[in-house]
Amino acid sequence: MRTSQGQIVVATRGRGTTNITEEVQRVVRESGIATGLCHVFVQHTSASLMLCENADPTVRRDLEAFLARLVPDGDLLFQHTDEGPDDMSAHVRSILTNMDLTLPVAAGRCALGTWQGVFLYEHRTGAQRRRVLVTTQGD
Amino acid sequence: MRTSQGQIVVATRGRGTTNITEEVQRVVRESGIATGLCHVFVQHTSASLMLCENADPTVRRDLEAFLARLVPDGDLLFQHTDEGPDDMSAHVRSILTNMDLTLPVAAGRCALGTWQGVFLYEHRTGAQRRRVLVTTQGD
């Protein structure tokens, strides 16, 4: 067994999702590991990683509408507003949807279900540069 | 160190939780791994995995009541309704409660707390067949 690490940098265009499935699969393929685990990690507190339905973009639109209602920007509850009305809501959204994601590796690929894609979710309204660390362990 | 993979298939009877702790412990036992990690993964986007109190079924009843209120089926916010009013709500519930779960392995078993059980959470109202991949890594 061995460990292999790689990095993905995602330039986001503000709030919304970016499908990074192919980038993650490429890092796993380059590791040469056939069976094991792949850990994906975003080194920020206002962006997250998630598995989501990958076929119909309306699913991500609806998810965004849901989160915008659940965690409103500029909520009067929030005191941490240093970087604007989307600052604290971005932290809450990231915590609810998580910054770490672990996937099984089988036959040299992340063994995702047919409809599962790996998405980086940018929660700030402005464009950002997000670092994603991918660690693969296995045989 | 080595990696061992196994699969569990869960036939759900529609929305609700299934305790799969014993099935996961069996896969870990059969791997022969004494110390390490056990990763559990559901290969779908409308079912999830979670740790939950395992003694009083009212906890899962209350959790279901909470999620049904938080993410209402047929919410007018949702446009992705191809498979009915529980389609998009099932995706949101899965994202909030997660499709991946990693557990420590010690003394040949998942080292769960006394009250922790591993549950598959079916979020669709109809019966489904769910594939769960279990990857154990360790010594």
Place this chain on the structure above:
Amino acid sequence: MRTSQGQIVVATRGRGTTNITEEVQRVVRESGIATGLCHVFVQHTSASLMLCENADPTVRRDLEAFLARLVPDGDLLFQHTDEGPDDMSAHVRSILTNMDLTLPVAAGRCALGTWQGVFLYEHRTGAQRRRVLVTTQGD
């Protein structure tokens, strides 16, 4: 590759967050593992682990205000009230914020982003003693 396990015990003073980043980094350092993964796990169902902004305590204050509104103690929806009005809400909060957390290890440390801290989140209103199991795997 090898596996190393350690334990952290956190004495909480009731609902709120405890920064355990340094304790986790110490367990990783003592493992001698330079590259791999670090898994952190709380063996309870009413406390959780999360990555959160580590600089401004107002972020955790706001998060607590958000969760208190989202999952109200004593909600009439809840039947599981054996241990008081914070019993069921603590279970729901733990499930939404998770009991397991996996971090990349690089150069002998958890490779956290600049603003990421690891926090134990106590969801019960009374003081508790929480066991956290840390498993490090790598080279």
